[in-house]
Amino acid sequence: MTASLKQTRFKIGGMDCASCAAKIDTAVRRLDGVADVSVSVTGASMTVSHGGALPEDKVLRQVARLGYGIVKADVKAGARISAGKADDHNHADHEGHDHEGHDHEGHDHGGQPAGKEAAASSHLHSDAEPGQAWWRSRRAALTLSCAAALLAAYGIGHVVPAVERWAFLAALLVGLVPIARRALMAALAGTPFSIEMLMTIAAVGAVMIGATEEAAAVVVLFLIGEMLEGVAAGRARASIQGLADLVPKTALVERNGDIVELAAEELAVGDVIVVRPGDRIPADGEIIEGSSDIDEAPVTGESTPKRKSVGEAVFAGTISTDGVLKLRVTAAASDNTIARVVRLVEEAQEAKAPTERFIDRFSHYYTPAVLVVGALVALLPPLLAGGDWNEWIYKGLAILLIGCPCALVISTPAAIAAGLATGARRGLLMKGGAVLEGFAGITAVAFDKTGTLTQGKPVVTDVLPFGRDERAVLALAAALEQGSSHPLAVAILDRAKADKAPVPPALAARAISGKGVEGKVGGVAVFLGSGQAAAERATLTEAQRLAIDGLNSQGKTVSVLVADGTVAGLIAMRDEPRADAAAGIAALKGEGIRAVMLTGDNSRTAEAIAASLGIEARAELLPQDKQRIVGELQGEGLKVAKVGDGINDAPALAAADIGIAMGGGTDVALETADAAILHGRVTDVWRMIKLSRAVMANIRQNITVALGLKVVFLVTTIAGITGLWPAILADTGATVLVTANAMRLLRWRG
Template identity: 40%
Template sequence: MSDTCCSTENLQTGPKKDTCCSSKEETKAAPASACCSSNQENRIPVKVEKKSTCCSNEPTGTTEKFSYRISGMDCPSCALTIEKGLSGMYEVEAVKVHYNSAKLDVTMKDSSAIDRMEKEVGKLGFSIEPLPKNKKAKTYVIEGMDCGSCAKSIENHLNTISKVQNVSVNFSTGKMKIEHENSVEEIISEVSKIGFKASLEEKNKENTVTAKKENSYIITSGVLILLGFVGSYGDVTPLLTTIMYAAAMVMSGFKPVKSAFYALKSRSLDMNVLMSAAAIGAALIGEWLEGATVVWLFSLGTYLQNRSIEKTRNSIRSLMDLAPSEAWVKQGTQVVKKPVEEIGINDILVVKPGEKIPLDGEVLQGESSVNQAPITGESIPVDKLIGDLVYAGTINESGSLEIKVTKLVEDTTIAKIIHLVEEAQEQKAPTQAFVDRFAEIYTPIVFILALAVMILPPLVGFGTLDEWLYKGLELLVIACPCALVISTPVAIVSAIGNAAKNGILIKGGTFLEKAGSLDAIAFDKTGTLTEGKPKVTSVKTYKIPERELLSIALTLEEYSSHPIAKTIVEYATNLKISSKQGEMFKSIVGKGVQATINKEVFYAGNKRLFEELNISLKRYEYELQNLQSDGKTVVIIGTSKEILGVIAVADTIRPTTVKALKGLKQVGVNQIVMLTGDNNGTAERIATEANVSRYFAELLPEDKVEAIKQLQKEGYTVAMVGDGINDAPALATSDLGIAMGGAGTDTAMETADIVLMADNLEKLPHTVKLSRKALTIIKQNIWFSLIIKLIALVLIFPGWLTLWMAVLSDTGAALLVILNALRLLRVK
């Protein structure tokens, strides 16, 4: 009998595998492998491997990862405090707090301890809300819970329902995340059975209860400080003013002091510790007004910082609201409204004019203009015909569309953008990593210096204890590096958010910084600077009218699969030219095609074909050479006796290319380079039209890598712009890889460092401009933070700095740094 559990009355007389111990004494007698009873004389050692025991204090051996949204962090040291606090828990195997995206990832050895982990975060002074494990989870608001056991009761009840896959109820937030197959009404009904009220959370609804509560505490404590200050000049007794100050300190200081206690337990020196020490110290030396003002200013600053930082985080979260939560689905002859989570591949959606497209798909019926700005940043709507791809979150502007779903809700382009942007925000830029390391050293040094200032001068008889204690408390406040450590991440999050809303996907602060330092950009020609598909540029006729020549060309080429043949067919068709009756079609490999029209053989091909037919090209030689030297491909049309005309075909430059390259030069990128495998004539023509600085022609893929290396040897910081597939080696070699047309290719989104979601270059100047602006603001923030600290330090020792001024300099500097960074959200 396996997996038995022994009690004090069930004494084992022999070894049994997979036993469970209930007595607490087992760890003393047989820590690894014994089954225990309360009678030590009857203990019989049982050799059981640790992985198969089920003692109550042992984790099961299986780990599980949980993700949460954290509220209340106003600088990266808060994230460090949470990490240190949770690392001390035995059941936590790994923990990572991403300050920029306010996200906590924790891996638990024992998932039954998840409630204790959540309470630990609450003790540190932060709000925690579980994120759904996948996109199918719905969020409900639960009313009537008055303790954690209520949440557990709801979970236990709903877990008995077969159509519920996963449920998590959070008492602290009053919310339930649940994956279920049955209807919303059924879930609400089941919750009501056990005495609670559930309602589906509105998509854009914000929970502002906590913010209002904090706001009321700050206002009340501020009023108490003002009354105490005014009363001290009137008839109010000193005892009453002291009580007012003390009450204000308790109201504003309860949360930071509680957080400081748990931070110290986890060996973390965060700003709550420093501020709490300063406030308590001020009270001990009788400076009640100073202490109350310190706590109030700190609470006010923290509240304002949180509100400001949420604006940067919401710049990304607003992307989540782009795609609608429900869609009209065609089922036989009926159209039914369904949640997007319940829609599968190949389902047919009906999208009316003015509605948002719910999922990525392919147009089956209808024609319309679609506003793709939310995805690609393009300002002009794009015409969509049958067979074209459309993206979730884009807006159908005119005609009604029937769309075949090609991607599930969790795999759509907008879902991938959100995922990649959140990952980007969680990565530290080099500047941020350096500032964080600096702060880790700076804070304890100033903390020790503050203690030395408090103790040493009075010991040697230099000044009074109260005087130096006060100076030490000022040093403690100045030791808080909040403004410094927040200077970089808020700017990066703001810039990445701005870029994402404009159709530019920057995959991290590292790449943002690199984009800001670029002085050379290399472009692949085909498909990047040019359209990537040939077009007819000119038609020369010698014997017959132009329309007659094109009709013959159309007849010759319409059955060919060659790209140039397709170009000629498309050109003639667009001019509404009809083909002739042809027969005996024949492809001449490497030279051209032939067909019989009206009992006469006609040819379309290159010079070699007509030279072999012994037709003289002497009178057309000059014109043919001019066309070829301009990088154009020449198709000659004729019979076995004479040349009838010439059609010139070439890859044309994109309409946005010239404007984009001009914009790059305006923002300071002067070295614009073109890389191409085409001949020198074609390269020179495109280079002239695009106005690039220099070009490299006749390159193989490995030659493009050497061209990038050459530019780097010349001292340039080089970005490579390509499609993310064919140019992979060059993209990898460059300092920064930029792919365009990311909305259409998953590969581009995965391989490049920066992705332009639209299939043109018009967003590239904005990318560089935004990155340079971000670097400027980061430098401004760092220098401003350091100078404020230095000024405050200098003012301490002459006695010109008061404690409340020290707090104001710290929280005020942090707030100004955030507001400065928020300017990046408004860069056009």
């Protein structure tokens, strides 16, 4: 797509399988001004790329004629767009009705203004209103009506045998007319070989050879299969849309000293909101008052709440369990972490995986081939071998039903969509099916150190006192560091707070460039700085020098505390590995995946961290060096994933087969690279690979089921063992099995 193209997004109602998406894609591509079309079944959406102004009325009408509801995705509450035109007057009855935040599947947005043909054709694929049970949908009503008509036909035929055939014909027409209408509309829109066309040909052919009862039963079974597909597709959509439902609808906002309740979607960046104990947090924000244990399980899957206080960030949808918090909103409702995750997953589901693209191309030739095979089976034996015409036409029609590509076409996208959704719910964001599929082949992972394998900030690891206790050493050091924002100063202050060391005031405190900080604490002259600078103010014993060297050899930065001209203690600090880093590296090795650390840090620190994690290290690297090493690994035949912060590692992320941004919900973590680990867990790299492999295994199972059943019933049909009923059961059954198997991925735990 060129930079000059614009994009318009639509929500589609009643679309439940890849065949539906293909019909819509083909129909919309035929319109003037349309450059590209991307349709997501799970997202129930369509993105149209176009150069100039898009003829929206034509897009809406074209989709409505195929039998699907459609509305422009950015339509505001009360401003409905349907297949005919935009209603620019206010709909009083739609006040407050959010056309963007819920699933439009239940609305016949495309039916009314588009004309009678659109209204009639939309009957089959109109789904339930949001919140309604599936059995109250129009699709279910049609299925139940056709089934009831079939049962009535059996009863009438038993009581009045003379009209039995006409009763079954009437039952058949109840279900077949909508199907045939959609087949015709699809053919006119560029998809002549649709599943509906195969069904229509088979049903009409069966009537012509006197198999009216079977034709009616086959249509009922087909409608049941369609309905079950819709239920499964709805579950897949709900799995990711459930994330959006985590955010409360209202928020308590501080305005002019008062607390008022407003809709969460009205919150603006900078607003101050109050969150009570037990409440869900309505927006991304920063704590400005209070502290609380934050239950992030609904968003991150973390089993243990995290204690958060002033200055720390919180996500929308998480729960404040035991404290009252005041937050400053840092992102509008449309741009909070959950909204961006949902948007990213919907966009990712529109990007097809290589396997899915292959299946699409295969089915493009497969369906016409089925028609040819069915025709040959029906015609050749009677023409060449004197076979019975009725018998072989019957077999040819059964082959049309067996050959329906629905199960095969849905086998891959259903698994991909379920995999993307379940990954997103666990903070594993992958930008499209190609990325999800690519993880399965990863054989090496290159990690950045700072902020990726480590926490990204130093912490105090050792306090060695001389002539004083640890708390006294921390108290003197913290007194000098009060008010400083230097990372080492913050580490000392945090440790003093954690150890409950008193922090007395320091007088005449000042920083000495390149050396440290000095001042007076309780009348005592105190200095805190490097070992070399400390040696200028006090005599270090041999034991103290050895201790400093030993700590340095572990990659730690050592600050020496001097009080009244003598060494009072040593404070060692280091950017420590993440709690799960060692487990994450071990898990990758357990899968036979090579792990390597690439860092710009000094060799001593790198080697110390690497030794504690069991990973090989390359240190003192510039960004271009990291890119070069990724290329060298690829030259060894490895498929490389690069994990970094998405900024400094940009060249290496771009060079890798898959680039992964590590972050805590930041824009960088969500928008850089091919994938993002939302919650900063090293083990999540392993989980991404495991999820990808589970998805690929699921796809292989689905394709085996879809093709295997067809082969079995093809043989039995030609042999005269099975007929129309088993044929449609094979197709419907395979579709249901494939969809159900894909939905198992929604329960994946990693």
